[in-house]
Amino acid sequence: MTIRIYNTLSGKREALKPLEPGHVKLYVCGITTYDYCHIGHARSALAFDMIVRYLRYRDYKVTYVRNFTDIDDKIIVRAKEQKCSPEELANRFIDEFYVDMDKLGIDRPDIEPKATEHITEMTDIISELIDKGMAYQAGNDVYYIVDSFPEYGKLSGRNLEDMKAGARISVNEQKRNPMDFVLWKGSKPGEPTWESPWGPGRPGWHIECSAMSRKYLGETFDIHGGGKDLIFPHHENEIAQSEGANGKPFVTTWIHHGFVTIRDEKMSKSLGNFLTIRDILSHYHPEILRFFVFSTHYRNPLDFSETAMQDATTGLVRLYKCIAAVSSLNLAAGVGQSQSVIDDKDRLNIKALEGRFQQAMDNDFNTAQAQGIFFDTAKTINRILKNLPATPLPADITFLKDAGSTLKKLGDIMGILREEGTHFLDTRKQQMLAEIDIDETTIDALVAERFQCRAEKNWARSDEIRDQLLEKNIELKDGPDGTEWSVKRS
RNA sequence: GGCGGCGUAGCCAAGUGGCUAAGGCAGUGGUCUGCAAAACCAUUAUUCAUCGGUUCGACUCCGAUCGCCGCCUCCA
Structure with a gap:
């Protein structure tokens, strides 16, 4: 039996055939580290945790890479608000991320690269793209020439003509084509910067995944994953960068999971309808969240x-x-x-x-x-x-x-x-007991009294005790070896 | 507007053209019990949004219509 996986690129389920037999190389887009994670992030981490565990159970060797985007506009803005450096902010939320992941019992990926530690790998790819005539410098920025990559749009099923027609992209005077996207951003005063052949600046969003996946998994690898919202533009642009620079296929299989919704609307920061992982785990056992997440196909x-x-x-x-x-x-x-x-x-x-x-x-x-x-x-x-x-x-x-x-x-x-x-x-029983207005000694005393009543066939008092306990959400269970009790959810 | 997806019982949710349309929650009847609870047994979609088409045969493939959602701007 072979494992069949739905591939966004082909729109079909295909048999898994790792390039190196028996060894699956997987890259997953991780979080941008500027806030606590919500249960949408949990779903992503849980889905790929499950996939990796299943592949290993089926005797595949898996190399699992998941990155941290630790430099980006949102991080810079948030750091300014909180009067700390972007680096401090990023590190703080990486630590918080691990707290959540550990509580959920999610295994660490094999490699967890940070964007800021791979600037050279990124500038290398950008230089290669410029040399190939697929990118250009404009002012202090560097842009990718989408017209130089004929297959642009193959993942998301779009073409450049349609996209221009419905363009919502803000006009940028520097760009030759409004669809061109930034590879390198010249730095503004007060922002974190790195030296580059194009002057001080910082990387665009998409380039980090092209650079880090190539470093750790090679120019072509088996599976790349993330949320459905990353299909365009993020993953589309990664393909353009990587295949443009390497002249080889980038990824065999693209896996994209669905969103967590609330009242059928996508949970997101901008809508403000999100619940953090720690919100949920303060009310529910981590396995309950996992059981819920896996009750629907990913x-x-x-x-x-x-x-x-x-x-x-x-x-x-x-x-x-x-x-x-x-x-x-x-x-x-x-x-x-x-x-x-x-x-x-x-x-x-x-x-x-x-x-x-x-x-x-x-x-x-x-x-x-x-x-x-x-x-x-x-x-x-x-x-x-x-x-x-x-x-x-x-x-x-x-x-x-x-x-x-x-x-x-x-x-x-x-x-x-x-x-x-x-x-x-038992743990669950104790937790629920702590939330209600009765203690174990009282329950045991009443149960003992009821045992006596039942022996005397005093059903009236016996039922009275049972009803009294039920009011406190304690359910009784009479068995041959005595009476057991449990806490009922209100 | 372009692209993608979804619509299966009161609710959630599987279903890789052909054997009785999984399973869970809730409900109902029963077994058990002094009565209950839990557990078990039985039961709950002649039908898969609607209408056409392909096929010997369609929930499954194709087309149209209606409804919902997502992406096209940061997003898991």
Whole structure:
């Protein structure tokens, strides 16, 4: 089976064929470091984290590069506002970014280059483009000549004529063609500057990715990724720069993920409708955010709402309850005299888990389908658990425990089910308990009183206690070994 | 205006032309229970925005229409 990936360049799903067999080289556009990250950034980081984990699970070696844009207009403006240097501002938000990434359990990429540490690599490419007649200096700026690259527009499906017709680009007297874009900006007083053959200045936005990807992954590599909003102009311009300078294809496969929306509108700083990662993580467990993110295919829009987060919570708790129940099975308890209670259909269903998971994920990383398979498996496991006799066959217990381990192993690719089931549920219980107006001692006392009442068949008082606790969002569960309680979400 | 995408049950969401249109949430009936809860079982789309076309066969391909969203300016 091969992994098929949707390629923005061709508009089709294509089989993954790394240029170097078995080794995938991946470059992802990272953040501009001037503010806290919102959940749109989280989706990007999570999507590529999942992709890298899946490729590694499928035995590919992966070299994963993700950059930091640490010099740019927004950084300069924000630094001025906050009365610090652009460098200080950038470093501060890189640190904050790592705080969020660590909380989300996202692995670090192999290489995380910063734009400001690769100025020479950028000026090299700019010089090459000038030598080839594909760029020109105008004043203290250097521009790319879009007309020199006949394939300009091939990624975004545009042509220069159409773009000029609907041009919203501000007129710049220096440019020969309004579509030409800046490679190097002459510096204004007070701005960070670097020396260059064209005078002091700083790089344009697009050139950093051309320069850093070439340095770390070569002139041609397998996958380049980012948000859909980067298709034009950012990635289109990268192609023009890199293919122009190198005279070789730049990237085989372009992966672009969809946006996080709120009430079906793109979450963005300019609309002011964004929620930061730390906003969300102060209310929800990181795995709940991950479960939510992966409930929709990565290319589709993902609409954030409290309801959707509640659904994700319910779903993840359901899976955790299942694996907690399996891990609490005691292998030594079985004395082996009973027969297997697992019928062939259920056995096959559980055995098919990993194969079905791979089939879903091979098809353009279909995590939504993969989650469906998890639920389907959990349902089967729960059914078997229900039918398990007091002294189950040890082989049955082993079979179930293996199924639980497989769920955890596959869940780890999406970054879920990483905790022990009982630990996750207990922690959650404690957190929810802290939010409501009752303590554990009181609950235990009432439960004990109710136990006595039930023994005396005093159902009136027994129900009264249950209702009283339910008012505080405490749900009771009477089992053969006594009464358990849990905190209900209000 | 140009380009791209989406429209599948009350809600969310898979579906790589052909086997019963996954799965989750919510709902309903049942098993269990003193009654509940959880879990399990059953049930919930003769139909995939609409209308045409291609095909032996279409949710899936093509065209048109309607609606929504995104990009074309910084953006994940």
